[in-house]
Amino acid sequence: MKQPNVVVFFTDQQRFDTTGVHGNPLGLTPNFDRIARAGTHLYNMFTCQPVCGPARSCLQSGKYATTTGCYRNGIPLPQETKTMAHYFKDAGYSTSYIGKWHLASEDPVPAHERGGYDEWLGANLLEFVSDAYDAVLYDNENNRVKLPGYRVDAQTDAAIRYIHKQQDMDHPFFLFLSYLEPHHQNHTDNYPAPDGMEEMYTARWTPPDLAALGGTAHQHLGGYYGMVKRLDEALGRLLDALKSLDMLDNTIILFTSDHGCHFKTRNGEYKRSCHESSIRVPTAIYGPGFMGGGQVRELVSLVDLPPTLLDAAGIEVPADMQGNSVVPLVNRTAAEWPQEVLVQISESMVGRAIRTERWKYCVVDPHKHGGEHAGSERYEEAFLYDLQADPYETNNLIGMETFEAVTSDLRHRLKARMTEIGEPEFEIVPAEQRHPRQRSVTVGEMKHDNWPKHT
Template sequence: MKNRPNILLFFTDQQRADTCGCYGSDLGLTPNLDELAAEGVTFKNAVTCQPVCGPARSVIQTGRYATKNGCFRNALELKDDNQTLAHLLNGAGYTTNYIGKWHLSLTGLEPVPMEERCGYTGEWKAADLLEFTSDAYEGYIYDRDNQKLPFSGQYRSDFLTEHGVRFIEEYEKEEPFFLMVSYLEPHHQNTKNRYVAPEGYADRYRDARVPEDLLQLDKPDADWRANLADYYGCIRKLDENLGEFADALKKKGIYEDTVILFTSDHGSHFRTRNGEYKRSCHEASIKIPMICRGGSYLGGRVIEQSLSLVDLAPTILEIAGAEPAKQMDGRPAGCLLRDGAKDWDNDVLIQISESQVGRALRTLKWKYCVTAPHKNPWLDSGSDIYVEECLYNLEEDPYELNNLVDREKYREVKEELKEKLLGKLELAGEGSPRIISL
């Protein structure tokens, strides 16, 4: 391994952790990812801190909570006053390259100009709103010079993978590269309002096992019966795409010189918790896969401590031998590999927008969520008053079927979690709001 390894961030959209074999799935959807996990490190309790597309991406690029970096909801531009992952990697001698869905500009169907790419100066083949510039088998992205790159008859994730693999095959620079490949799959296709697997893939999973939370929370609005097979088919195809990247790195002779990171922005509860697929505090929405293979991330280890999406940027910078920006809220994960970091804080703050102005604290045992029903979830980034909404014991109730928030016997637990949540909110720059107990 070179002192400064190449870094590949393979990023999916709306993927539940429990779809992966390395997280306990028996469906066989992710053999290539499972092989990476067997060689590398799996973060068992990886959690998004913002379960919606744009804000989650802003957190990855800045290492800051979405309310701090200015993108607390979709349709907000990530301003250039943020010091980003790409800026810092450029300073550390990396080339910074991006392929796929961006979702951090306001250009919509138009190309993202260089000045709005948040420091990515190398390869660029992307669209701001890939879900609207493309369908599953047709559409376009833009190249570095803002020229359209159309595709037709090819599945979208294969199209992006083809460009990513070609980048690796043709890379001849002395500097190490950082490449982020940001897929839309397994996200539902917005123009059809349903999930769309590659042709023939959904048929493989018509009778596949259904996650217990979906079975237990089945209701008229829930659409997993119509979509789960396609969702699984999307994930199987993405895993094949991941395998293509691993093969390309091996053929290039740089597999051992490259750290591969795999993660997602959030999960999907298939309209069982609210009127759409995410934007809730529940595990199906916030628990994400996070696997790292290469460098010091070897050995087939499973890390039990919590890791937030806000920790990803500092972790990537640590892998690159670069210092995180002082303004970053996240923490590099390397210490978890060296000594287990016994003093590691396992309490994760979750900020929820668009469906509600909500905040949640996830510990290894508890989930505590509050909401501000008097606030506008599209216009208001936070609140000075919240009301308790949910309390779950994750050890005894992993599918979050039994809300304990109004049970008198858990009053002391709630008070302890309330104080912890308030402390997190203060660190996240949200002041000292008041939480009304039930």
């Protein structure tokens, strides 16, 4: 059997709790839930940069945004940066990109800024050149192509046409299918679902963090959920196409998203924060090497996915990739795995955070602008959450004397992770101490998270 085909089904701004396997009661994602249960569900999956362009640079390269230099939107991916397309192409794959790119300097995207993909039907800023029922992309020759139908359906049709062309080829393919949905439509600041679907989901179910904090959730959740529903239907259509062409058994399908959405509850927009609503995303891998993988509970980062796909396809993982393949986790052969994920935050702030099984810890430089500075030489402690007692992050514990030992431990862990990936020398200034009357945390609680790694 030839090497497996690989499809990346990539959504934009999708919260993890839109899926049934993460407790959403609305039945929005039967196809995602199915591949998560039959394949491998990366239950604790996090972006390493909760904003579009930087997250995409990490997923394409397997490197952190400060390494590629794409620490904010609007910075093109350096042409010397090798992407997954380069590695798959070198291994004999045909490569194709369909949809939103957000790593170039302009639209249409010049050929030299397409990250090495051979076949192209994309746009740098899809939200600006198209609309929900005005699906416009650009082809290999940068001709404007207007596709029929709702934008999700139009891109899915294009992907199925590409897959159909590959069925008689003697080499495998790597397809990166990048949707804008369920991202908001920028010029209207709303979430345009397919006609009739927003009404189906308005005032149905609100995640507890949004119910507590408000924001724009009551205005936007109906449309957002309708978009998620149509994306899941697109996933089902893609699976059906592969099955009908006798390609499903030899195709790896990765479903993931660049970041989540907090609906203006944590700042004045939708992401760019350390909170679960911004950084935790739905992720499942289906196909050869991942069937029956179960629910992996280790903490996985977006930067881990490129080495994972290369590893699963039998391609040597480059030594300069900063993520780790999850294949040993799936096979239960991993000797060790990082006990936290690192998150770099830009634009809204210059921030850094780690998320462990139990704790969330974040530092910021309040004197620097996140759109102008990639990092800082001096951070101040800003957030500490006990995710076991406060999973919706409504009680910031930073500075509380009863959590001083926890904070100290997390401070050292964050410093170690930042240093490990090559961030310049810096200091972290402890928060001013507060003395509330509440419970303390024991050393045993601090050191031991008794959550299962696999179920």
